[in-house]
Amino acid sequence: xxxxxxxxxxxxxxxxxxxxxxxxxxxxxxxxxxxxxxxxxxxxxxxxxxxxxxxxxxxxxxxxxxxxxxxxxxxxxxxxxxxxxxxxxxxxxxxxxxxxxxxxxxxxxxxxxxxxxxxxxxxxxxxxxxxxxxxxxxxxxxxxxxxxxxxxxxxxxxxxxxxxxxxxxxxxxxxxxxxxxxxxxxxxxxxxxxxxxxxxxxxxxxxxxxxxxxxxxxxxxxxxxxxxxxxxxxxxxxxxxx
Numbered sequence: 001x002x003x004x005x006x007x008x009x010x011x012x013x014x015x016x017x018x019x020x021x022x023x024x025x026x027x028x029x030x031x032x033x034x035x036x037x038x039x040x041x042x043x044x045x046x047x048x049x050x051x052x053x054x055x056x057x058x059x060x061x062x063x064x065x066x067x068x069x070x071x072x073x074x075x076x077x078x079x080x081x082x083x084x085x086x087x088x089x090x091x092x093x094x095x096x097x098x099x100x101x102x103x104x105x106x107x108x109x110x111x112x113x114x115x116x117x118x119x120x121x122x123x124x125x126x127x128x129x130x131x132x133x134x135x136x137x138x139x140x141x142x143x144x145x146x147x148x149x150x151x152x153x154x155x156x157x158x159x160x161x162x163x164x165x166x167x168x169x170x171x172x173x174x175x176x177x178x179x180x181x182x183x184x185x186x187x188x189x190x191x192x193x194x195x196x197x198x199x200x201x202x203x204x205x206x207x208x209x210x211x212x213x214x215x216x217x218x219x220x221x222x223x224x225x226x227x228x229x230x231x232x233x234x235x236x237x238x239x240x241x242x
Contacts, residue, residue, distance in 0.1 A: 002241065003046035005074070006099055006233045007053035007062060009123040010146075011213065012036045015231055016046070020109075020238045025231050027213070030058060037065055049074040050241045052098035052233065077102075077240050084239055085109065088136045100128055100139070102236030106229070107209055108134050109239045115202040117195045118232070121212035123147060127191055129198040137201055140194045145183050145214050152179065167220060188221035195224065 004022070006013040014036070015025040028036045049066050051074045053059050059076075066072050079101035080086075081093040085108040090096040100120065107116045107130060118128045121144065128139035143151065152159050159179050170185060172178030199206045208224055211232035219228055229235065 001046060003040075003043075003049045004234050004237045004241070005049065005051040005062070006102070006237065007051060007055045007058055008099065009055050012058075012062075013231070013234060014040065015234045015238075017050075017234075017238045017241070020235075020242050022231060022234060022238060025234065030061075040065075041069060045070040046072070048072065050077065050237060051075070052077050052102055052237055054097045054099055075241075077237060084236075085112065085134045086130070086136055087134055089138060090136065096136075097126075099233045100126055101136075102233045102240065103209075103211060104128060104130055104136055104236070105239050106232050106236035107207075110235070111207055114207050115199070115205065116207040116209060117198050117202075119191055119195075119208065119210045119212075119215075119226075120232075121145075121187075121210060121214040121218050125187060125191065125212075125214075127194040127198065129202045131202040137198070139198075142187070142190055144212075145187060145217065148183055148187070149179070184218060184221050187218050191218070192222060192224055 002017045004015050004017050011027050011029050013027040015022040028034045028039050049072050063074055066074050078098045079094050079096040081088055084105040086104050103118050107118055113132050115132045116130045120126045123144045125142045125144050126139055129137040131137055168181040168184055170181055172181045195208055208226035210219055210226055210228045215228055
């Protein structure tokens with residue numbers, strides 16, 4: 001089977017693909033006990049390694065690992081002006097992150113003829129608008145939860161807190177609770193405002209799809225119906241490489 005990989009800014013995600021059917025999905029940081037090298041080294045040799053990346057400074061190390069472990073050089077895939085049912089208005093087209101393009105491809109393949117807003121909750125939060133004709137109309141980028149927490153901590157160390165897995169209310173009774181509430185409610189509020197405004201452009205009845213590592217943290221705070229697809233970028237890569 002093919003090995004599909006998505007190299008993000010802080011983590012790498014992977015899955016095995018038999019055509020467009022995925023199995024064995026996983027993710028890990030680049031270093032440490034849970035690093036991808038330790039996790040993938042136990043795997044049997046794939047027939048090919050297919051990858052997308054927004055962490056270009058890590059590509060060389062990833063290539064070195066694949067060549068040393070399996071004797072395979074990864075085949076890289078990027079954004080296009082047009083392909084796989086998606087037409088991009090981004091300028092220039094190849095400046096769109098490969099992960100964002102792959103997510104759009106996955107949504108288009110799964111929900112043809114349906115306008116969608118694709119929300120990737122990772123290091124950055126991206127909200128991308130796809131109309132019913134498959135035209136990517138553009139998107140919005142805002143800091144992810146960890147980045148926002150780090151920025152706040154950098155200018156006001158007393159506010160050193162980050163959102164945990166538990167539920168935060170709007171009236172935090174401690175500084176930590178107040179910071180956590182501000183981070184997750186602020187992200188959720190920004191997402192819903194952006195989706196509201198994008199819907200006026202791509203059409204009503206828009207489908208909202210969440211992905212990314214922090215999607216489970218943000219999802220409970222959204223009032224709008226949405227779908228969670230944790231492996232959306234890999235689903236798109238499978239379509240692109242089938």
